[in-house]
Amino acid sequence: MIDLRGITQTYQGPQGPVEALRGIDLTIQPGEVFGIIGKSGAGKSSLVRVINLLNRPTTGQVIVGGRDLTQLNDAQLREARREIGMVFQHFNLLSSRTVFDNAALPLELAGMDKAAIRERVTPLLELVGLAHLADRYPAQISGGQKQRVGIARALASRPKVLLSDEATSALDPETTRSILDLLRQVNRELGLTVVLITHQMQVIKQVADRVAVIEAGRIVEQGRVLDVFTRPQQAITKSLIDEILPQELPVSVLDHVRKLTRQLATTAPGHAGRLLRLSYSGDSAYQPILSQLIREFGVDMSILHGQVDEIQDETFGSLAVYASGEPLQLRGAVEHLRAGGVAVQEVTIEI
Numbered sequence: 566m567i568d569l570r571g572i573t574q575t576y577q578g579p580q581g582p583v584e585a586l587r588g589i590d591l592t593i594q595p596g597e598v599f600g601i602i603g604k605s606g607a608g609k610s611s612l613v614r615v616i617n618l619l620n621r622p623t624t625g626q627v628i629v630g631g632r633d634l635t636q637l638n639d640a641q642l643r644e645a646r647r648e649i650g651m652v653f654q655h656f657n658l659l660s661s662r663t664v665f666d667n668a669a670l671p672l673e674l675a676g677m678d679k680a681a682i683r684e685r686v687t688p689l690l691e692l693v694g695l696a697h698l699a700d701r702y703p704a705q706i707s708g709g710q711k712q713r714v715g716i717a718r719a720l721a722s723r724p725k726v727l728l729s730d731e732a733t734s735a736l737d738p739e740t741t742r743s744i745l746d747l748l749r750q751v752n753r754e755l756g757l758t759v760v761l762i763t764h765q766m767q768v769i770k771q772v773a774d775r776v777a778v779i780e781a782g783r784i785v786e787q788g789r790v791l792d793v794f795t796r797p798q799q800a801i802t803k804s805l806i807d808e809i810l811p812q813e814l815p816v817s818v819l820d821h822v823r824k825l826t827r828q829l830a831t832t833a834p835g836h837a838g839r840l841l842r843l844s845y846s847g848d849s850a851y852q853p854i855l856s857q858l859i860r861e862f863g864v865d866m867s868i869l870h871g872q873v874d875e876i877q878d879e880t881f882g883s884l885a886v887y888a889s890g891e892p893l894q895l896r897g898a899v900e901h902l903r904a905g906g907v908a909v910q911e912v913t914i915e916i
């Protein structure tokens with residue numbers, strides 16, 4: 566649906582050129598919810614605005630629905646943009662227009678007649694849950710409701726793609742959840758491709774199918790959300806995930822590991838001890854993996870710390886265990902875990 570090829574974006578800042586995007590290649594499939602996450606200044610807004618050419622990239626191709634938008638003339642571009650709706654962090658509603666008239670604005674601008682507008686906008690306000698507030702003004706509704714108007718307005722031209730630029734950043738957690746649920750609903754019911762940018766992993770976790778991590782104008786990691794959560798590769802990804810799934814073990818756990826290691830040296834001198842972080846998802850979450858290891862490899866396992874969570878309908882979890890036994894058996898146990906789809910990371914700490 567969307568193909569970004571070799572995108573760079575250089576701004577002329579007061580202190581010289583700023584390279585906001587440094588070579589982005591990205592493919593977004595039709596019908597998916599694709600999240601782009603990064604810290605402040607990473608280039609998220611620049612990137613999402615390239616997709617509808619609100620920002621014309623310095624170099625590269627922006628292919629949406631098979632057409633390279635950078636090659637279109639103004640009239641063709643206006644036409645192409647109708648297929649790409651956008652919602653904004655600060656809603657961008659017109660205060661002098663009612664909820665209905667805000668949602669209807671793109672249709673008025675396109676010259677649609679009044680009756681057709683009513684026919685189009687009324688069900689949209691139903692869809693976003695605002696039919697009863699159609700005559701209110703922006704100052705008379707809540708932030709979450711304003712964003713619902715923003716979503717209705719974005720959907721008015723029946724786009725194929727919906728871009729969301731930090732659409733929930735100004736909202737409290739509960740309202741955020743309800744707006745993300747609405748985005749998920751329009752994705753499913755209308756078959757819309759949704760691209761959302763955010764600085765919060767919680768947003769990615771709740772709605773995205775796939776995620777790309779952007780850092781200093783480059784995509785440094787991407788994949789299925791579940792895979793990225795369970796096997797983050799880059800430090801930046803780990804630190805973003807840390808917000809909802811702490812990556813560091815608590816000090817008390819590390820102290821306990823030190824104690825176990827010292828005990829092992831006196832009680833079983835030939836044995837080795839390893840602190841392992843195990844991450845698992847989907848099917849492997851339901852297998853009795855640990856008891857199997859103890860039985861088949863004769864290793865001892867102490868469970869030190871653990872979390873289980875859900876991404877959309879899939880379970881994933883993370884466990885910290887202290888495994889001890891003969892070095893060969895330990896190695897066999899780790900291989901067995903990996904073969905069973907569990908990501909195993911050995912953590913070394915100072916004893």
Ligand SMILES: Nc1ncnc2c1ncn2[C@@H]1O[C@H](COP(=O)(O)OP(=O)(O)OP(=O)(O)O)[C@@H](O)[C@H]1O
Pocket residue numbers: 576577578583584585603604605606607608609610611612764
């Ligand atoms: N119009 C502009 N002129 C000059 N520099 C800009 C302009 N817009 C953005 N930048 C710079 O480009 C870089 C990327 O900015 P961008 O807004 O895309 O990042 P972001 O990830 O969306 O950040 P935030 O989450 O803080 O909005 C930053 O260094 C920013 O200062």
